[in-house]
Amino acid sequence: MSRPDRMPWGFVAALSVTQLVSYGTLFYAFALLIEPMERDLGWSKSALTAAYSLALVSSAFFAVPVGRLIDRGYGRAVMTGGSVLAAILLAFWSQVGDYALFLLIWIGLGASMSAVLYEPGFAVLALRLGFQARRGITVMTLIGGFASTVFIPLTHVLIEAYGWRGSLLLLAALNLVICAALHVVSIPKAAARPARRSEPEPSAARSDPRRVLSKPSFWCFVAMSVFQGFISTGLPIHLIPLLAERGFSLESAVIAYSVIGPAQVAARFATGFGERALSLRAIGVVTMAMSTLGFGLLPFIPAGSWLLIVFALLYGASNGMLTIVRALLPQELFGREDYGAIQGMIAMPVRLAQSAAPFAFGAIWAWWGSYQAVTILCFVMALGSFIAFVLNLVVAKDS
Template sequence: MSSPARMPWGLVSALSTAVLISYGTIFYAFALIIEPMERELGWSKTALSAAFSLALGSSALFSVPVGRLIDLGHGRAVMTGGSVLAALLLALWAWTDNYPTFLLIWFGLGIVMAAVFYEPAFAVLAGQLGLLTRRGITIMTLVAGFASTVFIPLTHVLIEGFGWRGALLVLAAMNLGLCAVLEALCIPGATGPVRHPAPAHVSAAASDPRRVLSSASFWFFVVTSVLQGMISTGIPVHLVPMLVERGFSLDAAVAAFAVIGPAQVAARFLTGFGERALSLKGIGVLTMALNVLAFGLLPFIPAGSWLIMLFAAFYGASNGMMTIVRALLPPELFGRENYGVIQGMISLPVRVAMAATPFAFGIIWAWWGTYEAVMALCFLMAFGSLVAFMLNLAAAKSSESR
């Protein structure tokens, strides 16, 4: 479809708010709720965390069919249905005392993640905004980037006031009364498959998303996304103990952690509104290079040094920019046709890898005895993602020149 004459602020605002609430009530609330659950039910943190990994796995399984439904014009049904399901599952979680039921709930919440997190919302915006997609997606990531800032303290207050079960019921009500309503009212109804003109090098088979599977550029982009996704999932879980082990005080480690969020938002702002200064491909190179700098610097930072804030700023900026690169570069590389399915095909291996990474980092730490091996692995993954991204650009350029 052609680009709208001006930004449809109602759609962008509604989706941005819904994604912020979805991440806050499902992704970030989990970390606060498992501690009182552990005290009351006696389940270990390992058992509780396994449910979250299960959710990431099920979200991977459903990412491609969800993308296909959105490409067919069913974005409103997918996202509204996902928010209604989220409300039902969070309410069921509030009443459960049975571990197998808890696992089933989180398997279902993985389906919810596939339906209401960034990727489906990006696909909806790509189908509606045309040439304004970059600006709309940037605005969404800026708003949703505050999910942890809003919902970690809010969930803490709710747990203190109502207990973890009562807090879950409030979070469920937010999904039903806010997210589902916003999505139902503001996302356009089914209009048939979304069609876009594709670049010349993909137009011959643009109707079949499987065409990208024969593209070297696609697989290099997947490798980049997997490596970056593993870092972005493993580091938040292990950063504080890693820094404490290296001699930083707990306060300093927490302060460094706190820098990551603002760095993400600042980088997204500069990325989205500085398109005249740097192309998406240039932004991608910068994204990978910042992570290489961050993890190349980390082992050499002495305990107590302010340079740890520089590491956090580099890492946070790279993490924030990667969200936009993942959303906006695939259409430039592979065409805008079948955006949702192609994003799902990229997300599937990324989410599987992300599900395993926190546990894998823990195993490496236990085997090595310190976090040195984890830091080295993060540097190698960051460097590997940069190499894969450069190969991706070279393969894409070669394909275009044929």
């Protein structure tokens, strides 16, 4: 970057496009591939979704080493390698007929996710952009937020035209031709440290990411992230049946669900480009308050009420703002050094919680006999995330 005050928009746009494709092919396409695979191979939905959960567990264990490699300047190799690995494994998946091999492929795809999704992308952006990272990350999440909008219909069209095996080969090609190529071209071979505003050189002690493990504020931030990650992964799968059980029509449930995505995008835009209005810490408090308010409201919304849209707006906006808070606030709380490794340390328990959430929500529904307990759990976790975040700010201020 020749001028520290000039945003390298080409670099930001390239990484944003790779997020769109990576999330679309590795995260969203799976939902459309379940039914044709079940029909063709005879594997149950639970067996297929178990492989996806295994990938989230795998990605959790690769998160910290990937972050450390990015901190050391290997972002280009990490993200390019992750995209190449994704392409190879998607191609193998297209030929799979053995369930044990299918599980191994998804363990590998978990490693690929840890190298190409938001956390590594945030780390590469933060290393290159420094204090300009807020706008870069906002653009990345805005473009990445359209992954489901683009790839759910695209994957459906591909399956209809080429079958699930042919579709996977085409999705593999996208990872190679778009993602790997853009990572090679756009990410510097050894990412240079951004220009800093009269910051002292970090001491050797500060360069160790394990220093945050002794900070209560770190564990409060992790608790908040785990609670929100559990909700954001478990609830979308169960939201429509939850609303149907409460007496809402399918049309009302679908309309409410469709509001969540635009609310996320609008909130990310407002968060990223409204930095002069609110600090990141204040935005975090608002984010947790909106989540708590939404889940506090949900049990009291009668069937057919327009208040369901209010819940969807609160939930979607909170999710959208949380992405940026989780990306940027760790720098403010724990320093810019070792940002990638610290993000990996936060991502590890979050991914483990996300891998368990869909099954946990289903088990709670089966045990309770209704979604009432799930609704209560979401409120308790949203309230817990609010308390943990406020405590995080208090102890961070005192430390």
